[in-house]
Amino acid sequence: MKNVMIFDHPLIQHKTTILRQKETSNKEFRELVEEITMLMCYEALRDLPLEDVEIETPIKKTTQKMIKGKDMAVVPILRAGLGMVEGFLSLVPNAKVGHIGMYRDEETMQPQEYYCKLPPDIDKRLVVVVDPMLATGGSAIDAIGQIKSYGATQIKFLCLIAAPEGIEALTKAHPDVEVYCANVDECLNERCYIVPGLGDAGDRIFGTM
Ligand code: PRP
Numbered sequence: 001m002k003n004v005m006i007f008d009h010p011l012i013q014h015k016t017t018i019l020r021q022k023e024t025s026n027k028e029f030r031e032l033v034e035e036i037t038m039l040m041c042y043e044a045l046r047d048l049p050l051e052d053v054e055i056e057t058p059i060k061k062t063t064q065k066m067i068k069g070k071d072m073a074v075v076p077i078l079r080a081g082l083g084m085v086e087g088f089l090s091l092v093p094n095a096k097v098g099h100i101g102m103y104r105d106e107e108t109m110q111p112q113e114y115y116c117k118l119p120p121d122i123d124k125r126l127v128v129v130v131d132p133m134l135a136t137g138g139s140a141i142d143a144i145g146q147i148k149s150y151g152a153t154q155i156k157f158l159c160l161i162a163a164p165e166g167i168e169a170l171t172k173a174h175p176d177v178e179v180y181c182a183n184v185d186e187c188l189n190e191r192c193y194i195v196p197g198l199g200d201a202g203d204r205i206f207g208t209m
Pocket residue numbers: 077078079080081102103104111131132133134135136137138139140166192200201202203
């Protein structure tokens with residue numbers, strides 16, 4: 001599918017399998033989310049533009065490459081997206097961090113936005129939206145719509161586990177957004193949870209189940 005990248009790296013697959021297991025502790029879950037995000041981020045940022053810069057080594061002056069443009073923005077969808085922020089920042093320490101608060105209404109499964117704070121000049125930055133789970137796609141679609149309403153045009157979306165339904169809905173709503181999924185699962189169940197999935201990502205990160 002255009003603009004969708006599914007990761008098949010053995011390290012990502014291995015770590016996700018541990019993540020899914022119900023015995024995995026909150027501490028280990030948080031660590032794994034961070035590690036998988038870092039591995040995904042490395043690949044998802046492969047197309048960053050570079051520019052020539054003049055530097056001086058202890059040996060001589062030389063022209064070398066550095067990343068071009070304003071610092072990136074990483075925007076977690078609260079709550080569970082918060083678990084992916086440190087993994088991203090470990091590779092891109094100068095990134096600005098925005099936040100979008102969304103929760104799914106348990107009855108209707110529709111996303112409800114409750115918070116939005118984005119870095120300035122969002123229209124000039126590459127914005128990487130992070131959320132471990134892409135289920136129906138409603139939360140990601142609304143969050144990205146909100147970020148676009150602030151002027152952002154360059155957006156990537158990173159998730160750890162996606163349902164085919166969510167990928168379909170997200171790419172239809174935002175065909176310009178590049179979507180990166182560590183895993184694509186079978187389907188959604190009657191409560192719109194991903195099957196086999198990992199349960200409720202926010203609860204497992206924050207120990208609230
Ligand atoms: C989860 C997840 C996504 C959303 C995915 O958040 O982190 O944001 O559900 O579902 P969707 O694709 O059907 O919208 P949740 O609403 O459980 O909130 P939480 O992160 O605060 O637990």
